[in-house]
Amino acid sequence: MSNRIAIYVFYEKNGEVRDYVTYCINGLKEVARDILVIVNGSINDDGLQKLKDLNVEVLQRENIGFDFAAYKAGIEHIGYDKLKNYDELILTNNSYYGPIYPFSEMFDEMAKRECDFWGINRHPKTNDSIKVNKKKYYIKEHIQSYFLVFRKSLLESDDFKRYWDNLKVFLSFSEAIAYGECELTYYFEQQGFSSSVYINFIKYSELINNNPTILIYEQVVIDKCPIIKRKSFSEYKHVLYNFSVVPNTSSILNNIKQVNAKLYDCVWDDLLALYSLDELGYLINLYDIISDKYIHSNGLKNKNALFIYIHDEYIKTKYVNLINSIFNYLDIILICNKNDFNQQFVNYDEKIIFNAEVIYEKIMSYDHVCFIHDMDFYDIIENIQTCIKKDFAEITIQALLYNKLYIANIINKLYNDARLGMYIPMMVPHFHFNQFVLSAYMSNGYCDDKIIITNNMFWIKTKVLGNSFDAFRRFLNLFKIGDVNSGKILVNIVQDERYYIKYCAPLELANAYIFKLFNISQSYMFYVKYFNYFKYCFYKILSPFIKSYKTKRLFLKKIRNDLRLYFRKECR
Structure with missing residues (x-):
């Protein structure tokens, strides 16, 4: 471990310290001997304990002046004389996820470069301006301040102390960007100190005349940038569409999953705590076109079942054929309202009378279950031809149970992705139908920032329901009476347990989806x-x-x- 000290600035509105924070601090501990965590504002008791368990020093302060005031508070807390004993000072914050790749790889590369201070990315000079106190400020070329490293030559200089002593308290975010981030690089370079960046500045200044961190796929996958900004999944959503044909956040997540599964889990934990799935779906691809060709079989080693709720007195022919086609592939559990319902001959493993506790207990005895029924939730939609409703009901079933190999691939995806909790049928983009579906759900009190489980059929990883019996019972009771809001309860359960939901459809239907879109x-x-x-x-x-x-x-x-x-x- 090198003779470095890091100042890590943490801010979160509710004071919750999530796993991405502790993961980053542990990553910094591999390259820094000492770490001081500055808490801007509040922190809850659990969060404070998490930081203390990392064996780092924690300094809590009032949330004023943004990151630069926190950096200054940390530097003064350590002391300028003590800082001179270190080879490098790292200033960083919790605005990113990382390290995707070990920080040591970046520090080893930067050790080969002659400079007095450095960072990860350099923002080019632009003709764009920001308003600062009702005046225009044009962005200068500068090293971005989410990760700055100052070397001994600068730490021992009077200019370093003079800069921080004269730093004013910024009252707005635009002030912090203009007079903090932009001016820091300019100030020290004017004093004769040399700078450098880890990511090739010339390359990115030719690619984009803007913030280089926008090009997330190029940075993380191609150039092995060890971090990705958190706002890549939220605040960048409009910007990303301006600078790429298809934003690559989904590819980035897949890459992170392959190279760093633990960080991938931390990223989803944070995203699901901050944003609704509908918001995330704007950038992250929550749609899966799934092959019906055999791919993997890991998930089939677990216990999997199909639950069918028979609402009518007679089982519909389509369900008889469906059950016969997948019998001995999944356990078939029939749920009915009474024991003596009339039925055609079908193969099934067990029949249970509708009871929330019994159903919940039975579901929890499996690892993955599919839930379908013979109720017509589309009856709430008026002014739509019956034939269209029938088509959508059929497509819903196909999207979940297309054939045996398709089912195997759905189960495998649920099994292999620790954060994927649920698959729901993809809605075919049919404007006239979709607008009535949406209006029907909205008129029934459905929150417009939630994913809609059309027709209330789904695949689910049962561990998602482990702590949610009361909520699941409410779902079943509402579902039984045909209330469309029952699906809303499931969406809330999945997100509250920090899992995400994806839409699914078989490959054969992909052409129809794309054509309609x-x-x-x-x-x-x-x-x-x-x-x-x-x-x-x-x-x-x-x-x-x-x-x-x-x-x-x-x-x-x-x-x-x-x-x-x-x-x-x-x-x-």
């Missing part, structure tokens, strides 16, 4: 293009002649509604 996107582009065109013409030509603000708004509303009607017609 293409039609919808084309029509939406038409809608956006022509509405903006009419809006431009209106303000340029007609607006001067219409003095009433109310009349202007009504006119634009009429244009927008007419275009929406055309858009809906095109998407059917």
Whole structure:
């Protein structure tokens, strides 16, 4: 271990110290002899204990001045004279996940370079500006401050102490960026100190005239950057679409899973604590087109079952055929409302009368279960042809139980991904149908930031339900009476237990999904293009002649509604 000291700044609104924090600090301990953790603001008791268990010093302070004020507080707490005894000082924070690759690899590479201070990435000079106290500030070329390393030559200088002594307390985030991050590099370079960065600055300045951490796949997979910014999965969502055709957050997660399974688990733990699955689905691919060709069999070593709730007196023919086709491949458990229901001859392993406790106990005796039923949840949707409802019901079943090999691949994916808790059927993008599905769910109190379990059928990893009997009982009771909100309870259970949900569909249906999406996107582009065109013409030509603000708004509303009607017609 080298003679280094690290100052790690931690801030979280609720004061919770999640696993990605402790993982990063443990990574820093491999390259730093001493670590001081600065807590900006509050921290809960469990979080404080987690930090103490790492055998690091903890300093808690009021959350003012952002990271730079915390860096300064840490430096003054250690003392300038004591800092001179170290070869390097690391300033970093909890704004990223890492190390994906050991920090030692980066430090070994940087040891070969002659410089007085360095970082991971250098932001290029841009023509973009940020508002600081109502004034424009143009971004200078600078080393990004989430990871800075100062060497002995700079630590022993008067300029180092002078910089931190004169540093003012920043009152806004834009001030911290402009006068903190941007000016730090400029200040020390003006004093004659040399700088360097781990990631090739020339390469990225040619690729993008903006924040290089946006190009996450290039940085992490190609250039082995040891960290990925947390906001890559949230705040960057609009920016990523501007700088890449398809954002690569899903590829990044898969890469992290392959090279560092423990960090992968930490990333999901943090993401599921901060964001709804619907928000994450905007960037992370939560859709699986699953092959029906045999791939792996690890999951089949576990206990797996198909639970079928028979609501009607007679079992529908499609379920008879389905059960016969997969009998002896999965355990078949029938759930019915009474013991003497009429039935055609079918193969099944067990029949149980509807009782929440019995069903829960039986489900928990398996590792993975599929839950289907013969109820028509789409009956809540009015103004839709029966044939369309029937098609969607059939597709729901196909998306979960296409054939034996498809089932094997679903089980295998649930088995191999520790954070994947549930598969639900993918909704075919049919605009006219989907809008009525969504409106029906919303009118029944369904939260619009939650994934919708259409028709309440799913595959689930049963350990997800281990601590949630009461919630699962509420799901069953609501489900039995045909309440669409029953699916909402399951979504909450899965996310509260820090698992994520994916949509699934067989490969054969992929062409239909893509074709429908293409039609919808084309029509939406038409809608956006022509509405903006009419809006431009209106303000340029007609607006001067219409003095009433109310009349202007009504006119634009009429244009927008007419275009929406055309858009809906095109998407059917």
